[in-house]
Amino acid sequence: MKKQFDLKADRFYNSNHLWVKKNGNGHVTVGMDELGLDSLGEMAYLTLPNVGSPVEMGKAMGSMEAAKMTGEIYAPISGMVVEKNDAVLENPLLVNEAPYDNGWLVKIEPINWDEESATLVSGDALPEWMDAEIERFESQGIAG
Amino acid sequence: MDVLLRPVVPMPEVVLQTLDIPVQNPFEIRKENFPNEITFYGPGLKPHKTSEFSGSLKEFVSISVTGNNCALNCEHCNTKMLDDMLDLPSFDGSLFDMAKNLQKNGAKGVLISGGSNIRNQVPLLHHIEDMKRIRKDLGMVIRIHPGLPDEETCEALADVDIDGVMLDIIGDQETITDVYHLDATPSDYEAVLERLGRHGIPAIPHIILGHYFGKMNGEWAALDIIKKFPLKSLVLVILLPLTGTGMEGVVPPSLKEIGDFFGTTRKSFPTTPILLGCARPLGAIKIKIDRMAINAGLNGIAFPSEGIVGYAGDKGLKPSFINACCGVTW
Numbered sequence: 295m296k297k298q299f300d301l302k303a304d305r306f307y308n309s310n311h312l313w314v315k316k317n318g319n320g321h322v323t324v325g326m327d328e329l330g331l332d333s334l335g336e337m338a339y340l341t342l343p344n345v346g347s348p349v350e351m352g353k354a355m356g357s358m359e360a361a362k363m364t365g366e367i368y369a370p371i372s373g374m375v376v377e378k379n380d381a382v383l384e385n386p387l388l389v390n391e392a393p394y395d396n397g398w399l400v401k402i403e404p405i406n407w408d409e410e411s412a413t414l415v416s417g418d419a420l421p422e423w424m425d426a427e428i429e430r431f432e433s434q435g436i437a438g
Numbered sequence: 439m440d441v442l443l444r445p446v447v448p449m450p451e452v453v454l455q456t457l458d459i460p461v462q463n464p465f466e467i468r469k470e471n472f473p474n475e476i477t478f479y480g481p482g483l484k485p486h487k488t489s490e491f492s493g494s495l496k497e498f499v500s501i502s503v504t505g506n507n508c509a510l511n512c513e514h515c516n517t518k519m520l521d522d523m524l525d526l527p528s529f530d531g532s533l534f535d536m537a538k539n540l541q542k543n544g545a546k547g548v549l550i551s552g553g554s555n556i557r558n559q560v561p562l563l564h565h566i567e568d569m570k571r572i573r574k575d576l577g578m579v580i581r582i583h584p585g586l587p588d589e590e591t592c593e594a595l596a597d598v599d600i601d602g603v604m605l606d607i608i609g610d611q612e613t614i615t616d617v618y619h620l621d622a623t624p625s626d627y628e629a630v631l632e633r634l635g636r637h638g639i640p641a642i643p644h645i646i647l648g649h650y651f652g653k654m655n656g657e658w659a660a661l662d663i664i665k666k667f668p669l670k671s672l673v674l675v676i677l678l679p680l681t682g683t684g685m686e687g688v689v690p691p692s693l694k695e696i697g698d699f700f701g702t703t704r705k706s707f708p709t710t711p712i713l714l715g716c717a718r719p720l721g722a723i724k725i726k727i728d729r730m731a732i733n734a735g736l737n738g739i740a741f742p743s744e745g746i747v748g749y750a751g752d753k754g755l756k757p758s759f760i761n762a763c764c765g766v767t768w
Contacts, residue, residue, distance in 0.1 A: 336681065338720030341744070357488070357744060359720050361680075362522070364741065365487040386721065 299328040301424055302394050306414035309427070312370040313394070314414060317401070321376055324369075325398040326389055329424065333431055335361030337386035342367075342378040342400055349375060349402060351410050356399070358386075367399070371410050377401040464704035465753070468735025471709045476755040477738040478747060481549075481716055481763045483522045490747035491759060496544040498579075498762035500551055501526055501536060503565055508553025513617045513684030514649065514677060520553060533568035537578060547579030547601070547762050548572065558585040558620055562595070569598045581642075581763050586622065586630050596637040601766060602670050603634055607643040609663055610656020617649060617684075624656070624663060631667040640670035642765060644715060647699055648677035648691040657699060661706055671711040671765040674703065674736070676718040676727065690719050693726055700734035713738040713764040740764050 301307065305315040311330025315323045331337070339359040349355040349369035356367040378400045382388045389397040404410070415423045480486050480493025483500060487493060502523040511517065529536050537548055550569065552560045562569075562584060572578050580600045584591060587603070595603065607627045614620050634641045645660045664672065676696060679685040691699075703712055714731040718724055725743040732739075732750050739746065740763075747757050760766060 339722060339724070359724070359743075361720065363485045365485055 297332065297428065299332065299424065299428070300394070301327065301420050303417070303420065305394075306370075306411055306416040307420070307423070308370045308414050310368055310370065311427075312367075312399075314370050314411070316407075316411075321401050321403050322371060322373075322407070323398050324371070324400050324402060326393055328393055329427060329431065331390050331393055334358075334363050337382075337389045340367075340383055340386050340389070340399075342383065343375045345375050345378060347375045349373060349400075351406075369402075370414065371402055371404050372406050373402040373404040375400050376403050462705070464701045464735040465733055466735075467704055467708050468737070472711075472737060474754050474756060475758060476732070476750045477713075477758045477760055478742045479713075479716075479738060479740040479764050479766075480759070480761040481740055482761070483716065486741050488742065488744040488747075490745070491742050493741070494544075494761040496540075498547045498549065498766065499524060499540050499545050500549040501533070503527075503533065503550060503552035503561060506553070509556045510554050510558060510618055510620065512619070513651070514646070514680070516680075516683040517553060518680050518683060520551075523549075523551060526552075533565045534571045534575075537568075537572045537576060541576050541578060545578065546768055547581065547766060549581045549583065549604075549763055551583035554585045556621075558618065558622065559588060559591065560585045562587070562591055566594045566598060569595075569600070573599045579762070579766055579768070581766065586626060587633070589633060592633045592637045592639060595639055600639065602640040602642040604642045604644060604673070604763070605630065606646055606649075607631070607660045607664055608646075608649065608656055609659025609661075610650060613650045613656050617651075624659065627660075628663045628666070631663065635667050641667065642670050642673060644673045644675055645703075646675050646677055646717070647696055648688075651685065652677060652679070652688040652690050654691050654695050654699070658702075661703060665706060669707075669710055671713055671737075672703065672707060673713045673715040673764050674700065674731075675715040678717045678719055690723075693723070693730065696727060697730045697734065700730055700736060704735045711737040711765060714740065715764055716740040738764060 305313045307313050311327045313325050313327050337360045342356040343349055351369055351372045353369055354366040355369040358367055379398050478491055482495050482498045500523040502520045503526045505525040505527040506517055506520050508517045554560050582600055582603045584603055608614050609624050614622050631641055643664050645657055647657055677690045679688040714736050718727055728739055728743045728746040729749055750757055
């Protein structure tokens with residue numbers, strides 16, 4: 295039986311398994327989704343961009359070391375970092391424990407939201423996309 | 439009074455010997471005996487990328503000849519380490535066929551590993567002919583995890599032309615009994631090193647620091663055992679407490695204990711390549727451990743932390759990079 299992963303319907307997702315949630319003030323919050331974290335294992339170390347840093351969609355904005363992978367974190371959206379989550383820097387496991395809440399990574403003021411968000415997955419497309427992603431992870435041997 | 443009732447534990451020979459060595463920075467010992475070079479390894483198993491190093495999962499691939507099966511449910515592993523290896527029993531073909539496919543995808547070498555029987559022997563004998571073909575026909579580098587190979591297995595491996603045998607050396611009875619649940623003694627590990635040496639098989643012993651539930655119990659004694667035999671290289675790893683194992687939540691040895699052990703090992707083995715292997719605690723502490731390894735004059739590091747290549751450069755060491763197990767060269 296396939297593993298099941300929770301996806302919050304109020305946000306956008308990309309193939310690196312980062313989520314983006316539009317906030318009321320026009321900023322977006324960024325975090326990691328459950329499927330991505332399942333394949334990464336326990337998070338041990340994170341670096342995140344400083345407040346005020348520009349980030350560009352698809353370019354590295356930080357790095358991570360998890361039980362099953364060490365690598366870069368790519369920005370899911372372009373803009374300016376307005377806040378970073380110091381709590382996950384102090385306790386990286388928080389990302390695994392509360393990926394959609396206290397385990398968020400950064401908040402960004404987007405500069406090209408309409409165009410870039412259209413490339414992310416959201417709404418009714420989510421269930422089918424998640425099924426395909428689970429299959430992709432299993433076929434590539436990267437499922438947790 | 440309690441102190442008086444404790445049995446007197448003899449000081450390990452390696453420690454006694456290093457007491458006689460004039461106080462010398464271990465990094466200076468390295469400088470005297472090796473070129474100013476350091477190698478960073480990416481042994482596959484998991485994606486590893488820092489700003490200075492980019493590992494490959496394709497060049498060197500680990501294969502488990504038993505899939506996920508192991509008769510020893512060791513407290514530190516519980517078969518978890520087999521999870522990231524290719525599962526030979528599920529593959530439609532022989533070990534040679536699997537290696538040939540891997541080579542087509544860019545593999546230059548393989549680690550042939552697997553679970554053990556209750557005597558900590560990995561069942562390798564019926565793959566010997568395939569291993570010979572992997573060497574002869576494909577020219578691939580072969581490393582082996584044999585567990586505690588018996589005479590017959592060593593004799594067979596001697597004909598394969600393997601690059602090296604990697605095995606944990608345990609100098610403490612409690613660790614053998616309580617962690618491995620194995621009916622063996624430290625002398626069995628010594629016997630294996632003797633057997634490998636007699637058959638001319640390059641030995642690459644590993645010592646796991648903190649193997650006894652985070653405590654340093656038999657690591658110094660392991661050095662005593664290893665010192666008696668010829669080595670290709672010596673690999674130090676540190677207990678990485680894995681979730682879902684009996685070591686979950688265990689606190690690894692302190693940085694001081696780790697640093698002291700690195701230093702003593704360098705002093706005890708001044709001309710042997712000493713490498714920091716893949717397993718060690720992750721995160722911020724890993725960066726400190728890696729720096730200590732460089733300061734103590736170790737010759738190579740697997741899965742280097744962010745910034746450590748630059749740190750080695752600052753110490754005057756020229757880096758090289760190999761996507762394979764510690765000590766492999768192409």
